[in-house]
Amino acid sequence: MSGDSNVRPVIIKRKKVVAGDGHHGGAWKVAYADFVTAMMAFFMLMWLLNATTEKQRKGIADYFSPTIAMARVSGGGSGALGGNSVFAENTLPRMGTGSTSLKPQADASDKASSTSGEDADKAAEDESFEVVEDMLMGRSGESMVADELLEHIVTRVTDEGLVIELFETENARLFEGDSKPTALLKDLSRIIVEASYMVTNPIAVEAHTSAYPIVIAENPAWDVSAQRAAMFREQVISSGLESERVRRVTSYADKEPIRSNRMDIRNNRIEIVFLRE
Template sequence: MSGDSNVRPVIIKRKKIVAGDGHHGGAWKVAYADFVTAMMAFFLLMWLLNATTEKQRKGIADYFSPTIAMARVSGGGSGALGGDSVFAENTLPRMGTGSTSLKAQANNQAAGGFASGEDADKAAEDEVFEEVEDFLMGRGGESMVADELLEHIMTRVTDEGLVIELFETENARLFDDRARPTALLKDLSRVLVEASYIVSNPLAVEGHTSAYPIVLAENPSWDVSAQRASEFRQLMLSSGLEAGRVKRVTSYADREPTRENTMDIRNNRIEIVFLRNL
């Protein structure tokens, strides 16, 4: 046995060989961490649904919504830090989405609709303007305006008010060669004065002319349109219109033609505007 004690012990080393991609051995940990995170978020969501009110859930949903800037109800709390949106009625005026905090209507303080006091007044004026149009154009069947006069009247409603055009044709002129009103224009002025009794709005008188040939040494359009507008104002006053209702008399020369051909006789016209009271 003494001889056996001098023999070097045999040490067997067993080496474990992993075939390929051994560095991915911890991928399951990442997947497990993602799973745990997802479960935590899920249980947090379940808790929030059970622990919050409908208003608070609406506020949370608005917070994560990409349209949060335009949300009409923003913020789920009811305390000092409730998160009221700048679009709230009592915070800042609404810009283009309805009423303001200084002038809000009862029916749209929360909804933020487009209705307002000015809009209601404008709608009421439009209805009255429609009555004037019906009278002038004979739509109601009770108009006393003759057919030959209706051929020279055109109306339209704009932001400025009700615009009534009195225009010339090839066979019927408003002024003669000496710039004096014709019988046609005198009849039209009486019709306009009668129509003015339907409304109380102030008036504006505008003179327009067709373009003159460019061979002229001086363009008389400005003087002619100014004279015609002034003449028609005098006609309306002599027909019974109150002088205080005429707010302005304007000359536009040939700068606002209604036809593409600026020399078309249709551009010779008088425009009467029933101005809005807004």
Template sequence: MGGNNTVAPVIIKRKKVVIAGGHHGGAWKVAYADFVTAMMAFFLLMWLLNATTEKQRKGIADYFTPTIAVARVSGGGDGALGGDSVFAENALPRVGTGSTSLRPLAENRDKGTASPGEAQEKAAEEEQFEIVEETLLGRGGEAMLSDRLRKHVITRVTDEGLVIELFETADTPLFAGDGRPTETLRDLAAVLAEAARMVTNPIAVEGHTAAYPVVLASDPAWDVSAMRAGTFRDLLVENGFADRRVQRMTSHADREPARENPMDIRNNRLEIVFLRQL
């Protein structure tokens, strides 16, 4: 059977239509945001550890310490498992401190764990130190030290106690060339012995010297500073100071200069420390 070859073939073209919709996956954005947040928290923690003191860090830790128990009935645990804080009054002795704020040890009193009574005693001691300073220097009236002697004295209160520094000047030494005390030092010792009667604190006598030239075969600074400390102790005792109140004598040589120039005459000095009793 013959066909008509003049009819064009029919071509069917199928077109696939893709309808775009929704996002192409955004889970990575959430993960990245979590990562950035974690890094910010980490760097904030590192900054806090570096920029705060131990006391401030304890305060921050206490702020985040839960104070309300999760359950009233214990699950059998004790200590931290039972909801106790490591800073609790009954937990401190078990974590190595050996004392608490209600029962402090002597070595912990300077760490802020002293009882109210001890705090009052410490304040009274500070007041006694101020009275000694004012009496010596005449800040509140007549001074025990004359103008001639006052220029050799500096006082300051430190963690160790009341420090009274006696130093030489270019025109007035405290020791003669042969090591004997000058009249100025004898007068200073008499005044300090009298001022020491105002308190009962033990004292420490510390000797300091200026540096000696390096051309010397041996450095006499240690022996000289020790000799000067001992000489001043003897002067105090001669003026009625109780020898038993001298708790220690220390030779510092030229290791702790008062001036930047180690050979400065100002570095020749004695430090008498009224030691704290609390």
């Protein structure tokens, strides 16, 4: 028994050898990172195309366009895929992606001067419109319109030009029946012609009517407004206005009322617009 106790125990160690780790190495991580980066760039591009205007996209393209002239590079093909470099000297301006030494972009000072010139023209037109308004409405102390006619005139300056509105009242109508002008409208047309001598702007004539009762089988508003617009054009021309200055004649029927009650007599009106040039 003593001999057996002196025998040292035998310990067996077994090592588990695996060729590579459980994920076959780390190369897949690099490929996955490249894929995620490419997808992020793709979705960023899609977002930019959707969230920016054409002018903003052109600005982004100009930012990445080269600032030095580059030689034209061509391949052996032809057509749309003929091998032309997008950075070629004659390609950038044609594609609208930048400027080159041959075709530089417009100078900012030129754009600024053009904008300032347009503002100056608009301001000059506004001043001439104010002169016409003052003479019509008597703001300068003298009016070319009698008091009984003045209550039928409203003026306003808009982006389109000077709008002179001639409207009816319960006691003074502009038309007899559908489109026959009254003496009041004839007097007002002569005033418009006299006012037109102060400016050279082209003129637009617009006719509006109040709404007709719903019980009518056929709504005559369109026909009536068209007849009134054409009639007023003939009236101002016969009063001395040059026919070439009438740029547009439009009928709106009862589609643009100025009173909440669409049947209000005040919606019966003729609008003369001195258009901006």
